[in-house]
Amino acid sequence: MSGTAMVDRNWKERLDAHVREVVAWHFSPETGTPFWLDYASRLDWDPRREIQTYEDLDRFGNFQDEWLRGGPVRRWVPKGLAHKPVYVFETGGSTGIPKSRISIDDFRIDYEQFSETLPEEYFPKGADWLMLGPSGPRRLRLAVEHLAQHRGGISFCVDLDPRWVIKLIRMGEMQMMEKYKAHVIDQALTILRAHDSVKCMFATPKLLEALCEKISLKKAGITGVFCGGTEMTPQFHRFAREELMEGAYFAPTYGNTLMGLAVHKPFDPADNYAIIYYPPMPRAVIEVVDPDQPTRVVDYGQTGRVRLTTLTKEFFMPRFLERDEAEREMPCDKYPWDGVRNVRPFSRFATTVVEGVY
Template sequence: MSTADTAISDEVKQKAAEAKDSLNEHTLKTVHWHFSDETGSPFWLAKKSELKFDPLKDVKSFDDLKKFPEFEDEWLRGGPVDRWIPKGHQGKPTYVFETGGTTGIPKSRVVIEDHWKDYELFSDTLPDEYFPKGSNWLMLGPSGPRRLRLAVEHLAQHRGGICFCIDLDPRWVVKLIKKGWMEHLEEYKKHCVDQAVTVLTAGHDIKCMFATPKLLESLGEALEEKGTSLQEVGIKGIFSGGTEFTPQWTKFCVEEMLGGPASEGGIYMTPTYGNTLMGLACSKPITAEQGYKISYYAPQPRAATEVVSFDDYNQVVGYGETGRVKLYTLTDEFFVPGFMERDEGEREAPFETYPWDGVSGVRPFHELATSTTVGVY
């Protein structure tokens, strides 16, 4: 037993066992939905004949998902996208969200209500003191065919507010970086931040916002140049997300930009880790005492993450050890039995709020890191 195991209290161990039971039950329900002729999606019903086992008989727990082959990126590129719509949801208004697409065909995911449900669950984790109900929001992030923009708008509406958005094309940002047009990149970033400054200083009473780390930093600088600050324009709560979210950046952001922790500076910031496939993983509260360490916990049982060995993607590493992030999506709209993320990190132990495994130190997977262009995130 590792030291991390012994550090987990009996109460958390009990909660973790209950969470695992819930995950097993939810997995069974999800697999039966996607592989039953009456409710399943054309994609998985067709795939069933290629599998070396019967999902309806042989999947009895979450761990049985390891029987599935690795979920492939290419399955999500190109159409027809309606092959992903389960028969049980046919005829409902459907969204399609894209991810990637800087080169070639982007990956796309069909969604009916998952983005609403994910962000309503996330809403329950936000402290009302800093994200007051009824407040208006600013969405300073990617627009266009992105899930995030509609999800943040729904979050604002769910909490009783109105969401103000900007125009931002992340694919253009990546192209500028790849071409080395850094002057154009700076101008485009300024163009995006200028839109945000205009909205924040137009009397719309915006108290909450989403921003990627890079844009949040640029926004703080732009407001400072105008002789004001995030506090002075009325911001109280910020939720942020992106690969640039490191302990070093968080320390700078909290101590330099936000004037200290929320109790001192008046602004509460929470990091998140999310994507079009999974939804949103929340962070364990970050503190100076813990060196601004960021640990993310997936929204179980609707999604789960594992940190797995670089040599064997079915083998979970020990607590505190490094591995690649493996994702499972388990909703009645979308089923992903093991997708290898482009990230790596350290496995984190369960704790009271999220009694299941988490991941910290998230960064681009080292074998892909040189070919990964982070862009606006």
């Protein structure tokens, strides 16, 4: 291993302590997660004793996404949290069995932390929200609703099934896809026309574009936009800031069900609209690794595959190789740990990825 995804010493110590705490929890016979207890029973080493630092997590090898497909889902619920109400969120799933992740409070914690990064001037407390993103088994719908509630607002939601959109694209039914997108946008327009109190919104990049083809955000009273859910290019970033926002705040994010939510680096013209994200340390770590040697973190500025490690009491997922690539980014003042620049579909898989409107 050529290095880890951080430089700030205080944060490194805090991360190592967090790693020890999370490993102790998930591998303890009293509080542990059935999946990991079973996993440990087949090891000839004891994770609780031998995992002392973040680097030690390499001993687990890469987390296999197949482990998250299919049941029993309760094998992922830590015994220490088994008495709590459990959610299950799914990712992907337009064909075959989707990956699923259990959640209890993580989505609330992630979005409460994210809330701290939103400027109140543009995302006023008490303002209502429009959630213009996927509904159904996705975490995003509940998470944005919680964000709104946490900030004293109410979230208005639309129905959007991204799996149907992907099927339409695969069937070549582009006109039907456009009609479905129009149906989703119609729902959003109805909400905005009927409820003056909506000042903040979440939207995927494509739905944000489509909404702005129909209305002016300024005239609709929107002052803050939280945007994410799919790949965002630097050119889209610029286009959104210069032509769609009309003075509203633009908060691009990178998130998924398995990680949580990565926040963007505050806008700096010197970045030429590159989209730079920092993970919610120490609850998750994002690294950029050599695709052919995934334990090797690439140098700053170099391109590699995104590797995710999630470290919460609800979910332990070491060394998961995402289907994304990015450049490794230096820490910044606000986030003194490694970030990622311009996340996009991993080029070796690019031909098989269908993103659709969501």
